[in-house]
Amino acid sequence: MGNRITRGNFEWVYTEQPHTQRRKEILAKYPAIKSLMGPDPHLKWIVSCLVLTQFFACYLVKDLSWRWVFFWAYAFGGCVNHSLTLAIHDISHNVAFGNKFIQRNRWFAVFANLPIGLPYSASFKKYHIDHHRYLGGDKLDVDIPTDFECWFFCTPVRKLLWLFLQPLFYALRPLFVNPMAITQMEIYNALTQLAVDLVIYMLWGLKPIVYFIAGTFLCTGIHPFSGHFIAEHYLFLKGYETYSYYGPLNWMTFNVGYHMEHHDFPSISGFKLPMVRKIAPEYYDNLPQHHSWIQVLWDFVFKDTMGPASRTKRVYKEALKSF
Structure with a gap:
């Protein structure tokens, strides 16, 4: 416990993130896992199919009442x-076409982004790299809530509101925590999204656009799928900063529940992550895990010990050089 201290409600640790060493150990023992890496x-x-389904659905809702x-x-x-946001998460690791075709992955993520209604994929890619490289990094990992979020959203009602507003915090937090220059790909992402939204509006009116954006906002806020946001890295048990979930919702979320496996091997697509656990069960089966994302959300809201600050933080040398 000498390497851990509670400060500002976060749990500050002075050790390296655990996944780098775990990866080395597992690969040394099970080199066959390397065969799972690469494009899926x-x-x-x-x-x-998901994108086309959404375009067909937005055509069907154009004449419905607003409710x-x-x-x-x-x-x-x-x-x-x-599900598409989690597909974009997978694509950000180049598992759609492989590392040899980076631009194909980037533009395919833009394509997957279209039903979401707002440009997202290019910015996500830019920041998600640091989430893996600097897990829990102060001023580096924008997945960590800000001090304001931790201070204000501290009661059950406020925590429920925080869950509802999660999409906004994920979108705006990087601008305050670790702002980066806008990339050319982000501009392409925004222009493509705007063009497609405009075409849909001209063809079918406003309701399909609202269907896209409202669905994105509502289902990344308070929704059973959104339990994964809390389940992945919030400290339900002291000393464990990443958790997996092996339940049925993985079938609709590109196996994002296999999160310990994902951080150990981010270059393996979600579809193949169950094989990692099957090959090396002793590294995963005995770790704390979640059995219900709905239960995760319930516990987060109503347990006094849980809140936005229930996270592990660490300082990386790169951050010290920048400030």
């Missing part, structure tokens, strides 16, 4: 869009 041929076809637009946005469209 299934990903592009599944993502394409039914919002109903289907939450009950169906948002679920698909949440």
Whole structure:
């Protein structure tokens, strides 16, 4: 415990992130895992089907009343869009076409982004790299809530509001924690999204656009799928900063629940992560794990010991040089 201290409600640690060493140990014992790395041929076809499904759905909702637009946005469209955000997460690791075709991965992520309604994929890629490289890094990992979030959202009602507003915090937090220059790919992402949204609006009106954006907002806020945001790295047990979930919702979320496995091997696609656990079960089966994302959300809201500050933080040398 000498390497851990609670400060500002975060748990500050003075050790390296655990996944780098775990990766070395597992690969030394099970080199066959290397065969799982690289592009996954299934990903592009599944993502394409999801995108086309959403375009067909947005055509169907164009003549519905507003209440039914919002109903289907939450009950169906948002679920698909949440899945697409997790597909973009996978694509950000170049598993759609492999490391040899980086631009194909980038533009395919832009394509997967279209039903989400707002440009997202290029910015996500830019910041997600640091989430893996500097897990829990102060001023580096924008997945860590800000001090304001931790201070204000501290009661059950406020924590519930925080969950609802999660999409906004994920979008705005990088601007305050670790702002980076806008990249050319982000501009392409925004222009492509704007052009497609404009075409849809001209063809079918406003309701399909609202269906896209409302579904994205609602289903990345308070929704069973959104339990993974809390389940992945919040400190349900002291000393464990990454958790996996092996339940049925993985089937609709590109196995994002296999999160310990993902951080150990980010270059392996979500579809193949169950094989990692199967090959090296002693590294995963006995670790703390979640059994229900709904239970995770419930515990987060109503347990006094849980809140936005229930995270591990560490200082990296790179951050010290920048400030």
